[in-house]
Amino acid sequence: LFVSKNGVKQAMPLELQQKHQSNSFTPISEKHLSAFRSMLGVTHVLTENEQLIDYGHDWTEDLLFMPEVVLKPNSTQEVSQVMAYCHAQLIAVTPCGGRTGLSGGMLPVYGGVMLSLERMNRIIDIDTKSLQITVEPGVITQTIHEAVEAHGLMYPPDPSSKGSCMIGGNVAENAGGARAVKYGITREYVLALEVVLANGDVIHTGAKVLKNSTGYNLTHLIVGSEGTLGVVTQIVLKLVPKPALEYTLLVPFAKAVDACKAVSAVFQHGIVPSAIEFIEKDALDFGQQYLGMNTYDTTGIEAHLLINLDGNHEQVLVEQSEALAELFEHMGGGEMLFASSQAEKEALWKLRRCLGEAVKGTTIYKEEDTVVPRAELANLLSYIKQLGREHNFYSVCYGHAGDGNLHINIIKQNMSETEWKEMLPKAIEKLFQYVVQLGGTLSGEHGIGYVQQRYMPIAFSSVELELMRNIKGVFDPKGILNPGKILNPSLT
Numbered sequence: 001l002f003v004s005k006n007g008v009k010q011a012m013p014l015e016l017q018q019k020h021q022s023n024s025f026t027p028i029s030e031k032h033l034s035a036f037r038s039m040l041g042v043t044h045v046l047t048e049n050e051q052l053i054d055y056g057h058d059w060t061e062d063l064l065f066m067p068e069v070v071l072k073p074n075s076t077q078e079v080s081q082v083m084a085y086c087h088a089q090l091i092a093v094t095p096c097g098g099r100t101g102l103s104g105g106m107l108p109v110y111g112g113v114m115l116s117l118e119r120m121n122r123i124i125d126i127d128t129k130s131l132q133i134t135v136e137p138g139v140i141t142q143t144i145h146e147a148v149e150a151h152g153l154m155y156p157p158d159p160s161s162k163g164s165c166m167i168g169g170n171v172a173e174n175a176g177g178a179r180a181v182k183y184g185i186t187r188e189y190v191l192a193l194e195v196v197l198a199n200g201d202v203i204h205t206g207a208k209v210l211k212n213s214t215g216y217n218l219t220h221l222i223v224g225s226e227g228t229l230g231v232v233t234q235i236v237l238k239l240v241p242k243p244a245l246e247y248t249l250l251v252p253f254a255k256a257v258d259a260c261k262a263v264s265a266v267f268q269h270g271i272v273p274s275a276i277e278f279i280e281k282d283a284l285d286f287g288q289q290y291l292g293m294n295t296y297d298t299t300g301i302e303a304h305l306l307i308n309l310d311g312n313h314e315q316v317l318v319e320q321s322e323a324l325a326e327l328f329e330h331m332g333g334g335e336m337l338f339a340s341s342q343a344e345k346e347a348l349w350k351l352r353r354c355l356g357e358a359v360k361g362t363t364i365y366k367e368e369d370t371v372v373p374r375a376e377l378a379n380l381l382s383y384i385k386q387l388g389r390e391h392n393f394y395s396v397c398y399g400h401a402g403d404g405n406l407h408i409n410i411i412k413q414n415m416s417e418t419e420w421k422e423m424l425p426k427a428i429e430k431l432f433q434y435v436v437q438l439g440g441t442l443s444g445e446h447g448i449g450y451v452q453q454r455y456m457p458i459a460f461s462s463v464e465l466e467l468m469r470n471i472k473g474v475f476d477p478k479g480i481l482n483p484g485k486i487l488n489p490s491l492t
């Protein structure tokens, strides 16, 4: 096991190694490899060091955990065979999609098998009569968008990573994105699933219907379970008609808290944008630097709101834009920029979508995915700045403001390694306590995965956590499926 800091591979501290290695999983041997080769074919069983490193990390901080082997099945039957074998042999299995996760959900913290669903990337059916699409988990999210848009339809969930994340990963994380504010999150679009359980059994949940009151909702339980309850092998998604028009607006605010307050005022005025994103000055500066542009002057500006309005009637959108301009003028907003061409809209959204990479590429950081009731956004922002002054850290914030979902990047800067490690958990604990006090919770869309486990007791009572452990035990009694995730507060 290794941890890399800014690209430099280091041995993981002994104490952490011992924690991770104190498990009873069977190490992969030549016997197991030859069994996998006969199930999947030689080329779909990867064991080279470089390949293992490649599959040993996602986008979570600088963490790297090596799997012992990477397997690439091509069908539900192959997934089922692998799971049944690993179950019998007590081998840890971690599913992965596009490896863009931000909570370390796909990190193989106990080594074992990395089960990549990337070859299962077929669109099985687009039903333009019932507005549904059936896909395999390895389809890139943007590919789904493009495929259905060709039929005048829309699959709304649009994580900023849509060009590289996969729909199976979106289902496992219950991904959101900018359009969630109007259209909802992944869970609201999953109608039915095919899932391979830890012992290799194949189950089907839900149905191709828009309402379903038939028994416990296993579909909704699997969505957001981060690969800990089963491997998703097929997904039926709901689609909606694609609106004909979309306007994009950018509004500067001298005070960042005013921008936050303006977000809930928009909805109070009866307008539901299809996106309303908060971007702090430094995030925008990082983004522009990353893309090599200098288009938006942030002098004297603490934050921007990036807004999309969509619909089918030009007049309605014009009226809504005018109403927003007037509202923002009264709430501390500056002159509103109206993207006048498709190219300008795309440039603005490219800038928004690159913020994660821009911040991560520049510095050592820790990202939190806090979510609070929309009207509490200004309080959350003020609190994080106050916490920064108390603990001597600097933070850069942006996120899906319409959902009350703020991505808070705590930046290491010149802090020594010892100070950083001491400060971070204390500050995050205070942050989460405050978030829960506001009626919010730990993660809006990135999940708990590996890195947020220790904070779960802030959001849940021991009874609630025990219930979750029992659910895990029912699905995966031997604990081989994505072990070390969500419910292991002492592991990280």
Ligand SMILES: Cc1cc2nc3c(=O)[nH]c(=O)nc-3n(C[C@H](O)[C@H](O)[C@H](O)COP(=O)(O)OP(=O)(O)OC[C@H]3O[C@@H](n4cnc5c(N)ncnc54)[C@H](O)[C@@H]3O)c2cc1C
Residues within 6 Å of the ligand: 058, 059, 094, 095, 096, 097, 098, 099, 100, 101, 102, 104, 105, 106, 117, 137, 158, 159, 160, 161, 164, 165, 166, 167, 168, 169, 170, 171, 172, 173, 174, 175, 176, 177, 178, 226, 227, 228, 230, 231, 232, 233, 353, 356, 357, 445, 446, 449, 482
């Ligand atoms: C630049 C950037 C921007 C992002 N923006 C957003 C955003 O706007 N909204 C958002 O919600 N997220 C965002 N994310 C986070 C990330 O893209 C999402 O969590 C995404 O859903 C992960 O998908 P993936 O295919 O990369 O999954 P992975 O990272 O490979 O895996 C994520 C989890 O899903 C499990 N998993 C994967 N496939 C399966 C399967 N078939 N069956 C069972 N479990 C499975 C894994 O075990 C793991 O626990 C962003 C990430 C980056 C790097």
